[in-house]
Amino acid sequence: MEQRLKRRYAAERRFRLIGLGAILLSAGFLALLLFTMVSNGARGFTRTEVRLDIDFAKSAIFLDPAALRSANARAALAAADIQGAVQKAAEAQYGAQGARLLSDTAWLKVQGSIEDDPSILTRTATIWLPAASPIDVARKGDGDPEAERVNAQLDSRDALRTRLNSDFLTVGDATDPAAVGVWAAFKGSLLTMLVTLALAFPVGVLSAVYLEEYAPRNRWTDLIEVSINNLAAVPSIIFGLLGLAVFLNTMHLPRSAPLVGGLTLALMTMPVIVIAGRNAIKSVPPSIRDAALGVGASRVQVVYHHVLPLALPGILTGTIIGMARALGETAPLLMIGMRAFITTPPGGFTDPATVLPVQIFLWSDEVSRGFVEKTSAAIIVLLVFLLAMNGIAIYLRNRFERRW
Amino acid sequence: MATTGHTLKAFDDDLNRLRASIAEMGGLAEAAIAAAMRALVERDGESARAVVAADKRIDLLETEIETLAVQIIALRAPMADDLREVVAALKIAGVVERIGDYAKNIAKRVPAIEESSNLKPLSLLPEMGRIVAEMVRTALDAFVARDSAKAVQVCERDRAVDDFYNSIFRTLLTFMMENPNNITPATHLLFVAKNLERVGDHATNIAEMVYFAASGEHLAERERGADPTRAGD
Amino acid sequence: MVEVEKMEMPAEAAAPPKMRASGVSVWYGDKRAIDDVSIDVGQEHVTAFIGPSGCGKSTFLRTLNRMNDTIPNARVTGRIELDGDDIYASNMDVVQLRARVGMVFQKPNPFPKSIFENVAYGPRIHGLASGRQELDAIVERSLKRAGLWEEVKDRLAESGTALSGGQQQRLCIARAIAVDPEVILMDEPCSALDPIATAKIEELIHELRGRYAIVIVTHNMQQAARVSQRTAFFHLGELIEYGETSQIFTNPRVERTKDYITGRYG
Numbered sequence: 001m002e003q004r005l006k007r008r009y010a011a012e013r014r015f016r017l018i019g020l021g022a023i024l025l026s027a028g029f030l031a032l033l034l035f036t037m038v039s040n041g042a043r044g045f046t047r048t049e050v051r052l053d054i055d056f057a058k059s060a061i062f063l064d065p066a067a068l069r070s071a072n073a074r075a076a077l078a079a080a081d082i083q084g085a086v087q088k089a090a091e092a093q094y095g096a097q098g099a100r101l102l103s104d105t106a107w108l109k110v111q112g113s114i115e116d117d118p119s120i121l122t123r124t125a126t127i128w129l130p131a132a133s134p135i136d137v138a139r140k141g142d143g144d145p146e147a148e149r150v151n152a153q154l155d156s157r158d159a160l161r162t163r164l165n166s167d168f169l170t171v172g173d174a175t176d177p178a179a180v181g182v183w184a185a186f187k188g189s190l191l192t193m194l195v196t197l198a199l200a201f202p203v204g205v206l207s208a209v210y211l212e213e214y215a216p217r218n219r220w221t222d223l224i225e226v227s228i229n230n231l232a233a234v235p236s237i238i239f240g241l242l243g244l245a246v247f248l249n250t251m252h253l254p255r256s257a258p259l260v261g262g263l264t265l266a267l268m269t270m271p272v273i274v275i276a277g278r279n280a281i282k283s284v285p286p287s288i289r290d291a292a293l294g295v296g297a298s299r300v301q302v303v304y305h306h307v308l309p310l311a312l313p314g315i316l317t318g319t320i321i322g323m324a325r326a327l328g329e330t331a332p333l334l335m336i337g338m339r340a341f342i343t344t345p346p347g348g349f350t351d352p353a354t355v356l357p358v359q360i361f362l363w364s365d366e367v368s369r370g371f372v373e374k375t376s377a378a379i380i381v382l383l384v385f386l387l388a389m390n391g392i393a394i395y396l397r398n399r400f401e402r403r404w
Numbered sequence: 405m406a407t408t409g410h411t412l413k414a415f416d417d418d419l420n421r422l423r424a425s426i427a428e429m430g431g432l433a434e435a436a437i438a439a440a441m442r443a444l445v446e447r448d449g450e451s452a453r454a455v456v457a458a459d460k461r462i463d464l465l466e467t468e469i470e471t472l473a474v475q476i477i478a479l480r481a482p483m484a485d486d487l488r489e490v491v492a493a494l495k496i497a498g499v500v501e502r503i504g505d506y507a508k509n510i511a512k513r514v515p516a517i518e519e520s521s522n523l524k525p526l527s528l529l530p531e532m533g534r535i536v537a538e539m540v541r542t543a544l545d546a547f548v549a550r551d552s553a554k555a556v557q558v559c560e561r562d563r564a565v566d567d568f569y570n571s572i573f574r575t576l577l578t579f580m581m582e583n584p585n586n587i588t589p590a591t592h593l594l595f596v597a598k599n600l601e602r603v604g605d606h607a608t609n610i611a612e613m614v615y616f617a618a619s620g621e622h623l624a625e626r627e628r629g630a631d632p633t634r635a636g637d
Numbered sequence: 638m639v640e641v642e643k644m645e646m647p648a649e650a651a652a653p654p655k656m657r658a659s660g661v662s663v664w665y666g667d668k669r670a671i672d673d674v675s676i677d678v679g680q681e682h683v684t685a686f687i688g689p690s691g692c693g694k695s696t697f698l699r700t701l702n703r704m705n706d707t708i709p710n711a712r713v714t715g716r717i718e719l720d721g722d723d724i725y726a727s728n729m730d731v732v733q734l735r736a737r738v739g740m741v742f743q744k745p746n747p748f749p750k751s752i753f754e755n756v757a758y759g760p761r762i763h764g765l766a767s768g769r770q771e772l773d774a775i776v777e778r779s780l781k782r783a784g785l786w787e788e789v790k791d792r793l794a795e796s797g798t799a800l801s802g803g804q805q806q807r808l809c810i811a812r813a814i815a816v817d818p819e820v821i822l823m824d825e826p827c828s829a830l831d832p833i834a835t836a837k838i839e840e841l842i843h844e845l846r847g848r849y850a851i852v853i854v855t856h857n858m859q860q861a862a863r864v865s866q867r868t869a870f871f872h873l874g875e876l877i878e879y880g881e882t883s884q885i886f887t888n889p890r891v892e893r894t895k896d897y898i899t900g901r902y903g
Contacts (some may be wrong), residue, residue, distance in 0.1 A: 024646060076754050216709070217709060235725075285746075287742065287746040288746060288748065288749075289707075290704070290707075290742060290746065290811070291742065291746040291747070291748065291812075292748070292758075293704065293707065293735065294702070294704070294735060294740035294741075294742070294761075294813070295735070295736075295738065295739070295758060295759040295812060295813065296733070296734075296735040296736035296739075296759060296762070296763060296816055296818060297732070297758075297762055298732050305758070305762075306748065310749065318779055408896065408901045410899065410900045410901050411900050411901065411902065415900065478825060481859060481899045482899070483858070483886050483887075483897055483900075484886065484887060484888060484889055484895050484899050485888075485899065485900050487887065488887070488888075599857065600855065609758050620887070620888035621888075
């Protein structure tokens with residue numbers, strides 16, 4: 001008797017330890033992932049800036065301040081060759097290779113300063129411009145010897161500083177890693193998710209309602225149920241092929257648009273929502289239905305006033321899972337062509353766009369060292385987006401659950 | 405007729421105890437009547453005193469039966485025929501107790517006629533006593549067996565008892581008119597006859613209760629014998 | 638087959654029956670659950686259905702408001718009338734029927750909403766109130782009639798599921814009353830409650846008696862005896878005996894009824 005008791009306690013202890021071990025292992029991997037990402041990507045959010053002193057009065061910028069206030073501002077700015085002037089100023093300050101110290105799009109900052117304060121054209125100003133990628137990488141400790149040397153040199157002259165990369169979240173893709181941003185991809189993801197949600201959620205929920213409440217129990221509905229369950233397990237690239245064949249080749253929808261991406265992902269997400277929805281509806285106790293019927297509610301009223309509100313937490317959970325999966329999908333979107341080089345964020349649902357996972361994939365393919373940290377930074381942005389989405393859904397779910 | 409037992413066997417046990425107590429009480433009352441009549445005829449004072457003493461047992465049984473019946477009603481919630489049977493048992497116990505009292509009363513009169521000599525009317529009384537004792541036995545048998553047909557038989561027998569009573573009444577009156585010395589013993593005998601007639605009525609009451617318990621309906625108003633108050637005309 | 642024993646109804650019950658079932662049978666697929674039952678439900682009394690488990694009393698109760706429609710392979714034959722109209726006719730609106738014939742279930746099942754919403758839901762979907770004030774009045778009246786008003790009038794916004802079992806059941810009764818039914822069907826309403834809550838519900842049934850025709854299914858014979866004026870005994874899907882409650886429990890006519898109520902069954 002004593003022996004049995006001891007053995008039982010030992011077995012329980014072992015079981016608890018194994019469970020704890022499993023959790024620690026999973027948590028460990030998760031922590032490792034986060035740590036790696038953050039340590040790599042944190043640097044992506046900062047950039048090196050080079051100081052440039054420009055004497056606007058003596059520079060080659062011919063610009064009438066008055067013209068900036070008129071309707072021809074854009075044309076005037078374009079004609080002023082600010083880029084050339086910046087290049088000359090850099091060479092003047094740092095020597096023949098001076099222009100190479102700055103990033104390709106650095107002159108846009110000068111243009112921005114001029115637009116903000118036209119009076120700057122009459123004097124000398126000190127503007128901090130984003131450095132070129134090699135300098136940036138070298139400053140962060142990973143550059144080639146040549147760049148390191150330049151870095152040290154500039155540093156001794158107090159010509160370098162490290163600041164938050166405010167452009168990373170506001171501009172689109174670019175060839176120069178120092179100038180890239182995730183905003184285009186982010187907006188693309190946002191639009192695609194909106195399309196997916198708008199299609200998959202209503203269709204999925206209504207299908208679940210129909211299958212559970214109205215459909216007769218016969219061979220056909222069994223077949224449908226099996227089909228939906230299988231659909232949820234189909235590899236996502238198949239949906240990409242489907243999208244390619246149907247949406248692009250047959251329906252001739254615009255390639256690389258969030259509309260098409262959203263449609264494809266909606267096809268993928270809908271089965272998940274239907275399955276979760278059916279389970280949630282099944283778990284509503286029949287006593288509630290009976291009570292509502294007993295008071296004289298019609299079937300539609302029973303579903304919409306009683307069953308759906310109670311099933312909503314479960315449905316929302318299924319939706320979260322489906323949408324999270326859709327957010328991270330790369331393969332199907334590659335198939336329908338959302339892999340373009342997108343510099344400007346998409347204006348609407350039919351403009352060419354890309355999504356965050358695809359952007360990450362493309363950047364990870366790049367040769368230049370500067371893209372390494374940007375890739376990790378983009379991954380962090382994706383994770384934050386995911387967390388935010390989950391957070392909203394969990395908040396909604398709790399709000400509905402708390403009411404009862 | 406109760407064919408199958410209750411699902412709760414203890415309920416059956418309780419009802420059986422009740423019936424057994426009623427049967428015992430009835431047996432005692434029946435024996436008391438027979439003993440009292442024998443003591444009367446043989447003018448045996450000793451036996452008479454024994455009858456009087458034995459009445460205590462009958463009274464005790466009545467309280468036992470009452471307690472048991474109330475307990476069954478509280479604890480078993482009897483329905484339909486079970487309920488009627490328990491209520492009937494309660495009432496029957498009271499009636500049998502009174503029958504026992506009548507037997508005791510008869511026994512008490514034995515000393516009063518002990519000294520008297522030949523009493524002619526005395527010969528009729530034993531037959532009457534035998535009939536009423538048999539009625540009591542039949543009525544109680546009917547109760548235990550839940551037999552409404554038997555109960556009806558008892559009611560019919562009462563006619564004979566009433567007739568007996570009327571005839572004894574007339575005989576005793578004549579006896580008293582013959583000789584004033586006879587008045588005292590004759591009056592006692594008159595009371596004895598009256599007691600026996602009452603026992604017969606009570607036996608009939610028992611039979612009516614048994615009929616209701618067994619069938620759920622009441623017996624129609626029974627025919628009675630000729631009105632004895634006019635017997636002296 | 639045993640003949641149905643119908644009592645000669647006393648003169649005071651000469652009013653036409655509120656509901657009348659004639660030759661009703663219920664099939665679940667090929668299995669017959671109710672076999673040719675004919676019974677009247679009176680306007681003024683409480684009718685009790687008693688019988689052992691599985692005898693069909695709940696199934697028969699559910700045919701009276703067509704709750705069996707929700708079961709896929711259930712089939713009902715025969716005729717059931719409410720005030721003379723066949724309730725299984727194709728032109729009878731089930732939703733309207735269930736507003737006229739309400740139901741209270743075995744396990745209290747208030748909606749997971751506030752107490753007010755629970756009672757107000759029925760009147761709202763049937764359009765019985767033309768404004769918030771009227772709705773308030775209906776809710777108050779229903780809760781008062783159900784004997785729950787005093788206990789909850791200060792907390793109408795609390796969830797209905799936070800009440801005790803007995804209160805929940807009274808809430809369900811208030812909910813049924815709120816749509817102003819003509820008949821209330823109760824399927825073993827007290828079987829999940831303690832004796833005190835049960836007694837309160839029985840008293841409530843007594844108070845509701847004249848206003849609604851009430852049919853109560855119960856497996857507790859004492860409750861049927863306490864609460865009803867007419868009792869029907871079901872056995873294996875058949876109606877064995879139907880009569881005045883006092884007669885059924887003191888002198889039943891059919892042997893099977895007697896065996897059941899005296900505890901000799903089985």
